Amino acid sequence: MIPEIGHYALVLALLLATVQATLPLLGAARGNAAWMEVGRPAAYAQFLMVTVAFAALMWAYVVSDFSVQNVVENSHSLKPMLYKVSGVWGNHEGSMVLWVLMLAAFGAAVAAFGGNLPPTLKARVLGVQGLVGVGFLLFTLLTSNPFLRLDPAPADGRDLNPLLQDPGLAFHPPFLYLGYVGFSIAYSFAIAALIEGRVDPAWGRWVRPWTLVAWASLTLGIALGSWWAYYELGWGGWWFWDPVENASLMPWLAGTALLHSAIVVEKRDALKTWTILLAVLTFALSLMGTFLVRSGVLTSVHAFAVDPERGVAILLLLALATGGGLLLYTMRAASLKAGGLFAPISREGSLVLNNLLLSTACATVFLGTLYPLFLDTVGGSKISVGAPFFNTTFVPLMVPLVAAMAVGPMLAWKRADLPGAIGRLWVAAVLVVVCVLWALWAHGFRPVMALVGIGMAAWAFFGAFAELAERVRLFRIPLGDSLSRAAGLPRSAWGAAIAHAGLGISIAGMVGTSAWMSEDVRVMRPGDSASLAGYEFRLESVEPAQIANYAAQRGTVTVTRDGQAVATLHPEQRFYPVAKMTTTEAAIHTTFVSDIYVALGGKTEEGDGWTVRLYYHPLVPWIWFGAVVMVIGGLISLSDRRYRLGVPVRRASPAAGGRAAAQPAE
Structure with missing residues (x-):
C-alpha cells in the first residue's frame, strides 16, 4: 500500500508542478496578482508530495519490501542499514526521485525566502522552476517509475552494486545532485529576467546566494567522489578524467565563472548578458551530466542506466531546456540595457579574465569528453582521449587563472594601478x-x-x-x-x-x-618485505574473514621506518556472493602531509602469493x-547579512515616473 501512496504522490506532484508552471507565468504576463500568488502554495505542495514519494520509496528499502522491483534489483536483506538507505539513490529510478525532490525543494525555498523579490519576477522564477519540474516528473513517471510491483515477490534481492556500498558513495550523489539541481534556480532567474527584459544589480544579488549553494554542494560532491575513487577502487589515483568525472567538472567550472560574473552585475551593473548566458549554460551542463550517466553511451562505474530510450528522453529534456533558453536569449538579450564601463586594468577586468579562462577550460573539457562519443556515434573510428590531452590543454589555462586570482581582489573598480596592486x-x-x-x-x-x-x-x-x-x-x-x-x-x-x-x-x-608519488607493484608472500620511499612494508599474513553480506581475504601489513613501527594496515579483497563481484578495499595510513597506501590484489596462480600495490602519496590529503x-568559504559567504537582511528591493522611483528602480534595503 505504501508504494502505491508514493506513486500517487508523484502523480499529484506532476499536477501541482503543472499549475506552478502555468498560472504564475500567465499572471505575471497579465498583471493578475492572484494568479501570480498561486506559485507559492503550489511550490510548497509539490515539495510535500515529492517528499511523500521519496519517503515511501525509502520505507520500501528499509523494510526490504521485495514486492517492489526497484528494491529487488538494488537491495538485499543482509545489507547494512546505511546501504539500504543509500540504495534508494544508488540506482537510476531512485536517483530520479531524489533529483525531483531537490528540484521541488529549491522551488519551495524560493517561495519561502523570496519575500524581497518583485512579485512578477518571483512568479516567473517559480513558473520556470515548475516547467523544469514538469519535465523531470514526466520523465520519472513515464520511463523510470520506482514503484513497479513484482508478483510473486522473490524471497530476497539482487543486492546493490558492491562498489556503491561505501560511506563515500552514500553521501556523494546527494551533494552532487544538490549542486546540479541548485543551478536550476540560476537558470530560472535567468529565464525570468529575459522574459522581463531586465537585469540589474538587484538581480545580481538575488541570484548569487542560490549559485553559492549549488557551487558549494557540487564542490563537496566532487570531492567525495574523488575521495571514494582514491581509497575504494584500489588503483591509487584520485582523478582519472573519466567522462562522468568530467561531466561534474564542467558545470563546476561554469558555475565558478557564474559566481564571479554575478559580482560584476551586482557591483557595477555590467556583464549582464554574459551572466545570463552563463546561467543557462551552467544548468545545461548539469543536465548533460544526467544524460551521460543514464543514456547508455558510457560504460563506467558511475553509470546508472544503459537504456537508450531513457537517454533519448533526457536528451529531449536537455534540448528543450537549453534550446529554449538560448532561443529566448537570442531574442531578448539585445534589449538588456548595457551596464557601466570599465578599464581593462580594473577589478571588473580581472573578473572578465577569470571568466574567459574558466570558460575556455570548460570548453576544453567539453571537447575532450564529447568528441570521442560524437565520432563513435557518426560511425567514425574509435578514439580515446585521456589524461595526456587534458593535462596538456587544461592545466596551462589554470596557471594564469591562479596567477590573476591573488591580484584581482587588490585592484580597484573601474580603473586600477596594476604595479601598485602587485607591489x-x-x-x-x-x-x-x-x-x-x-x-x-x-x-x-x-x-x-x-x-x-x-x-x-x-x-x-x-x-x-x-x-x-x-x-x-x-x-x-x-x-x-x-x-x-x-x-x-x-x-x-x-x-x-x-x-x-x-x-x-x-x-x-x-x-x-x-x-x-612513489609506487611499487609486486607479488608478496607472507613474510616478504619491500622498501618504498624510506618505509619498509612486511606482509605478515592473509586470513579469510566473513562479514554479514560479503567474504574477505584480509591482509596484515606492518610498516616501519628506520626500525620504528609506523602503522599496521589491513587491506582486503572482498567477494559479494549475491552480486558475484570482487572489490578491493585499500588500507591507508594518513598524516597531514602524506598517505601510505596498500592495496591487496589477486592471488597468484601458484596460490602462495598475492599481488600487492604499495604507494607513498605526498600531500594527497590536502x-x-x-x-x-x-x-x-562558500558557506561563510552565504551567511553574509546582505543575503539575509540587506537584499535589495526595487522601489518606485519618482524621477522615473513610477518605473521600478533597484535600491539597497540596507
Whole structure:
C-alpha cells in the first residue's frame, strides 16, 4: 500500500508542478496578482508530495519490501542499514526521485525566502522552476517509475552494486545532485529576467546566494567522489578524467565563472548578458551530466542506466531546456540595457579574465569528453582521449587563472594601478619563493612543472590572506584597530578569501601526489618485505574473514621506518556472493602531509602469493582538505547579512515616473 501512496504522490506532484508552471507565468504576463500568488502554495505542495514519494520509496528499502522491483534489483536483506538507505539513490529510478525532490525543494525555498523579490519576477522564477519540474516528473513517471510491483515477490534481492556500498558513495550523489539541481534556480532567474527584459544589480544579488549553494554542494560532491575513487577502487589515483568525472567538472567550472560574473552585475551593473548566458549554460551542463550517466553511451562505474530510450528522453529534456533558453536569449538579450564601463586594468577586468579562462577550460573539457562519443556515434573510428590531452590543454589555462586570482581582489573598480596592486603582494611573493625553495630542496629540479605548481598553490593561498591583510591595514595601524576592521569586514570577503586559500591547498595536494608519488607493484608472500620511499612494508599474513553480506581475504601489513613501527594496515579483497563481484578495499595510513597506501590484489596462480600495490602519496590529503576549506568559504559567504537582511528591493522611483528602480534595503 505504501508504494502505491508514493506513486500517487508523484502523480499529484506532476499536477501541482503543472499549475506552478502555468498560472504564475500567465499572471505575471497579465498583471493578475492572484494568479501570480498561486506559485507559492503550489511550490510548497509539490515539495510535500515529492517528499511523500521519496519517503515511501525509502520505507520500501528499509523494510526490504521485495514486492517492489526497484528494491529487488538494488537491495538485499543482509545489507547494512546505511546501504539500504543509500540504495534508494544508488540506482537510476531512485536517483530520479531524489533529483525531483531537490528540484521541488529549491522551488519551495524560493517561495519561502523570496519575500524581497518583485512579485512578477518571483512568479516567473517559480513558473520556470515548475516547467523544469514538469519535465523531470514526466520523465520519472513515464520511463523510470520506482514503484513497479513484482508478483510473486522473490524471497530476497539482487543486492546493490558492491562498489556503491561505501560511506563515500552514500553521501556523494546527494551533494552532487544538490549542486546540479541548485543551478536550476540560476537558470530560472535567468529565464525570468529575459522574459522581463531586465537585469540589474538587484538581480545580481538575488541570484548569487542560490549559485553559492549549488557551487558549494557540487564542490563537496566532487570531492567525495574523488575521495571514494582514491581509497575504494584500489588503483591509487584520485582523478582519472573519466567522462562522468568530467561531466561534474564542467558545470563546476561554469558555475565558478557564474559566481564571479554575478559580482560584476551586482557591483557595477555590467556583464549582464554574459551572466545570463552563463546561467543557462551552467544548468545545461548539469543536465548533460544526467544524460551521460543514464543514456547508455558510457560504460563506467558511475553509470546508472544503459537504456537508450531513457537517454533519448533526457536528451529531449536537455534540448528543450537549453534550446529554449538560448532561443529566448537570442531574442531578448539585445534589449538588456548595457551596464557601466570599465578599464581593462580594473577589478571588473580581472573578473572578465577569470571568466574567459574558466570558460575556455570548460570548453576544453567539453571537447575532450564529447568528441570521442560524437565520432563513435557518426560511425567514425574509435578514439580515446585521456589524461595526456587534458593535462596538456587544461592545466596551462589554470596557471594564469591562479596567477590573476591573488591580484584581482587588490585592484580597484573601474580603473586600477596594476604595479601598485602587485607591489602590495610582496609578502605573499616572498612566501611563494620560500615554498618553491623548500620543494626544490626536498625533491630536486624535476619535474620543473611541479615547482611551478607549488608556486601557484602558495600564491593562491598567501595571496588570499594578503588581500585580507590589506583590507584591515595590518601592521600599518594599531593591531586593535586592525582587529576591529577585520570584525567589520563583510562575511562575503572572508568567504572569498577562505575559498581561494582552499583552492591553493588543493592545488598543492594535486601537484605533490602527481609529481612525487612513489609506487611499487609486486607479488608478496607472507613474510616478504619491500622498501618504498624510506618505509619498509612486511606482509605478515592473509586470513579469510566473513562479514554479514560479503567474504574477505584480509591482509596484515606492518610498516616501519628506520626500525620504528609506523602503522599496521589491513587491506582486503572482498567477494559479494549475491552480486558475484570482487572489490578491493585499500588500507591507508594518513598524516597531514602524506598517505601510505596498500592495496591487496589477486592471488597468484601458484596460490602462495598475492599481488600487492604499495604507494607513498605526498600531500594527497590536502586535496580533500582544501575542498572542504572551499566549501566552508562558500558557506561563510552565504551567511553574509546582505543575503539575509540587506537584499535589495526595487522601489518606485519618482524621477522615473513610477518605473521600478533597484535600491539597497540596507
